[in-house]
Amino acid sequence: xxxxxxxxxxxxxxxxxxxxxxxxxxxxxxxxxxxxxxxxxxxxxxxxxxxxxxxxxxxxxxxxxxxxxxxxxxxxxxxxxxxxxxxxxxxxxxxxxxxxxxxxxxxxxxxxxxxxxxxxxxxxxxxxxxxxxxxxxxxxxxxxxxxxxxxxxxxxxxxxxxxxxxxxxxxxxxxxxxxxxxxxxxxxxxxxxxxxxxxxxxxxxxxxxxxxxxxxxxxxxxxxxxxxxxxxxxxxxxxxxxxxxxxxxxxxxxxxxxxxxxxxxxxxxxxxxxxxxxxxxxxxxxxxxxxxxxxxxxxxxxxxxxxxxxxxxxxxxxxxxxxxxxxxxxxxxxxxxxxxxxxxxxxxxxxxxxxxxxxxxxxxxxxxxxxxxxxxxxxxxxxxxxxxxxxxxxxxxxxxxxxxxxxxxxxxxxxxxxxxxxxxxxxxxxxxxxxxxxxxxxxxxxxxxxxxxxxxxxxxxxxxxxxxxxxxxxxxxxxxxxxxxxxxxxxxxxxxxxxxxxxxxxxxxxxxxxxxxxxxxxxxxxxxxxxx
Numbered sequence: 001x002x003x004x005x006x007x008x009x010x011x012x013x014x015x016x017x018x019x020x021x022x023x024x025x026x027x028x029x030x031x032x033x034x035x036x037x038x039x040x041x042x043x044x045x046x047x048x049x050x051x052x053x054x055x056x057x058x059x060x061x062x063x064x065x066x067x068x069x070x071x072x073x074x075x076x077x078x079x080x081x082x083x084x085x086x087x088x089x090x091x092x093x094x095x096x097x098x099x100x101x102x103x104x105x106x107x108x109x110x111x112x113x114x115x116x117x118x119x120x121x122x123x124x125x126x127x128x129x130x131x132x133x134x135x136x137x138x139x140x141x142x143x144x145x146x147x148x149x150x151x152x153x154x155x156x157x158x159x160x161x162x163x164x165x166x167x168x169x170x171x172x173x174x175x176x177x178x179x180x181x182x183x184x185x186x187x188x189x190x191x192x193x194x195x196x197x198x199x200x201x202x203x204x205x206x207x208x209x210x211x212x213x214x215x216x217x218x219x220x221x222x223x224x225x226x227x228x229x230x231x232x233x234x235x236x237x238x239x240x241x242x243x244x245x246x247x248x249x250x251x252x253x254x255x256x257x258x259x260x261x262x263x264x265x266x267x268x269x270x271x272x273x274x275x276x277x278x279x280x281x282x283x284x285x286x287x288x289x290x291x292x293x294x295x296x297x298x299x300x301x302x303x304x305x306x307x308x309x310x311x312x313x314x315x316x317x318x319x320x321x322x323x324x325x326x327x328x329x330x331x332x333x334x335x336x337x338x339x340x341x342x343x344x345x346x347x348x349x350x351x352x353x354x355x356x357x358x359x360x361x362x363x364x365x366x367x368x369x370x371x372x373x374x375x376x377x378x379x380x381x382x383x384x385x386x387x388x389x390x391x392x393x394x395x396x397x398x399x400x401x402x403x404x405x406x407x408x409x410x411x412x413x414x415x416x417x418x419x420x421x422x423x424x425x426x427x428x429x430x431x432x433x434x435x436x437x438x439x440x441x442x443x444x445x446x447x448x449x450x451x452x453x454x455x456x457x458x459x460x461x462x463x464x465x466x467x468x469x470x471x472x473x474x475x476x477x478x479x480x481x482x483x484x485x486x487x488x489x490x491x492x493x494x495x496x497x498x499x500x501x502x503x504x505x506x507x508x509x510x511x512x513x514x515x516x517x518x519x520x521x522x523x524x525x526x527x528x529x530x531x532x
Contacts, residue, residue: 027167027457035161035457036347039449042157043442049156050445051438052509053077053149054416055517057115058125058433059509061139063493064116064178067094069508071115071175074148078173081156089174090187092488097193098173100159106168107198107462109455110407111155111448112400113147114176114204119496122504123426125433126523128366129530130426133507137500138493141429143205143437144179146416150203150441154448162456169456172197176400180424182223183329183489185399189406190483198462199340199408199455201448202400205432206413208379209348209443212386213341213410217393219268220333220401221294222305222482226252226312227275230321232285242283243320246276249287252315256291259307266394267304268294294397296333298480305482328489330482332401335473337408339464340451344412345385347450353382353415354439363526364418364436371427373420378436405479408465412451414444433509433517434525 027035053074060069071094075085083098094115121141122132133139155171162169174193177184194200228249233242253271260269271291277284293308295301309325316323356364361377368375403409416437421428431437454461507521514520 027165032453032457035165035453036450039154039157039161039453040351040446042160043153043445043449046153046156047438047442050149050153050441051516052511053152054146054437054441055433055509056511057145057148058140058429059507059517061117061122061137061504062115063119063138063496064181064183065092065094065488065490065492066494066497067115067175067177070094071096074152074175077152081159083173089193090184090191090488092177092184092187092490095175095177095184095188099170100155101170102159102162103166103168106170107455108170108172108196109452110172110174110194110197110200111151111452112174112176112200112202113151114144114179115148116144116178116180118142118180118424121426121429123429124521124523125430126518126521126525127527128363128370128430132426134500134503137504138496139426139429140432141425142180142423143417143428143432144176145432146205146414146437146441147203148175150414150444150448153442153445154452157445157449158452158456161453167456171452178329178492179399181328181489181492182221182331182397182399183492186330186332186402186481186483187488189402190481194403194406197407199337199465200403201451201455202403202409202411203444203448204398204411204413205416207417207419208383208413208415209351209353209447210383210386211336211341211344211348211410211412213336213338214388215392216334216336217389218334218395219266219294219296219397220298220301220331221268221292221397222301222330223290223292223328224305224308225274225288225290225326225328226323227286227288227326228316228319228321228323230285230319231283233283235281235283239283244283245287245319245321246284248315248319248321248323249273249276249289251318252289252311255311255314256308259311263304264295264300266296267300268292268394269304290328296392296394298333298477302480326489327482327486328492329399330402331397331399332405332479334398334401335404336410337465338468338472339461340408340410340455341385343454343461344410344447344451347454348382348412348447350450351443351446353379354443356380359526360436363434363528364431366526366528367418367427367430368420371421371425376419379415379419402479402481405474408469412444412447414440414447416440416444
């Protein structure tokens with residue numbers, strides 16, 4: 001066979017895998033590297049935008065499904081930069097998509113990151129002690145205020161290059177609404193947000209710059225409310241006439257806690273009582289408990305969810321009450337694309353970790369000491385590309401898992417936070433509007449922009465990603481969606497934000513007046529000890 005015929009067959013194979021439009025985007029390898037260098041400079045030129053976005057979103061501090069200020073702010077930036085924004089996606093007022101298309105055809109790359117904060121995590125940034133901005137209010141105690149800045153800086157740098165080089169393709173930016181209660185991404189998948197997408201790049205705050213592929217440590221799970229209904233009565237005068245919904249909740253919880261001993265040690269499950277009644281002297285006619293039921297595989301998740309439903313039904317029978325359930329959301333076990341992760345890691349190695357100053361290291365160690373973590377400071381060596389381990393550890397969940405079973409997906413983690421902190425805690429907010437967060441996000445945006453260019457200009461990468469998705473990831477394990485006709489829990493956290501929003505509003509960042517949020521708050525960087 002001559003070389004022309006062999007080349008033709010290779011092109012035909014690519015076309016069959018990814019479509020003719022994507023194949024037309026191929027650029028010579030040496031040219032791609034030059035464009036990546038330019039993209040890095042494009043990100044660097046937007047460092048101020050990164051800082052302002054991180055600080056602004058931090059100051060909003062909104063909880064899941066209530067990210068109104070956050071989404072309004074982000075979408076205004078995207079519209080100003082030529083993206084077409086659709087709001088209210090999947091029936092969620094704070095969900096949106098932002099689309100920019102160049103030319104005809106080309107790949108469709110979806111770029112996402114989370115938005116929401118943590119209850120009771122309000123914290124003044126840049127000080128190495130506990131000091132809420134507003135006592136009891138929510139805040140960014142994980143660092144979800146940073147990811148959209150990474151994505152937008154990267155997307156704008158790539159957009160400039162695509163226009164000038166006439167690279168066809170589409171950028172689809174989207175938000176991880178209400179990630180903490182895993183309440184949105186499965187709805188996005190169900191409703192077809194990623195139907196026409198070729199690959200998904202996700203970003204998440206961390207303490208190193210890295211990515212991974214294959215089956216991930218952690219869990220998937222189901223977030224579900226169980227509401228019991230009974231009959232009220234005077235708790236002292238005629239308690240026998242009441243049927244306590246709270247008794248049902250407590251009996252369910254007791255039953256579940258005894259059952260834990262006989263579940264796989266890989267499972268994780270937890271609950272909070274959202275409604276336990278009104279007054280002690282009134283038998284509660286209604287009570288609600290919120291469960292997270294987590295496991296490592298689709299089948300084990302479903303099995304434990306079924307057990308939880310049996311517990312609820314049994315508790316209702318014992319108390320002569322009735323029970324209803326509402327699925328808040330789901331998180332599938334995560335499986336990430338090997339070809340895309342390998343390409344991203346090559347870019348990550350070129351970017352490297354930020355050069356941390358002595359003051360930044362000193363501050364990180366002070367915060368680590370504050371929460372009794374290992375005082376190692378900020379990471380100075382890149383993590384290796386994380387491959388699957390033979391026995392993945394159990395742990396947390398992320399509803400990016402549902403997306404990962406829909407299209408080839410990876411997560412790029414970027415070093416905007418301090419290692420060895422508790423997670424989901426006020427201390428995780430301390431660094432998230434400081435130079436540590438800003439520098440880490442710029443590094444993440446560089447790796448993100450370079451990987452976006454790889455996907456836009458290398459049809460063989462998209463072809464490999466599709467092959468891995470069909471022939472490896474989903475060959476034997478298939479996505480098992482849980483949602484059917486459920487509606488998103490858009491009223492979630494509304495009562496909390498109603499209580500605190502006006503108290504938080506005076507602390508919103510004003511970039512027109514102050515260079516940074518620390519400047520606005522009068523915090524000298526770094527501040528390690530309280531002064532009298």
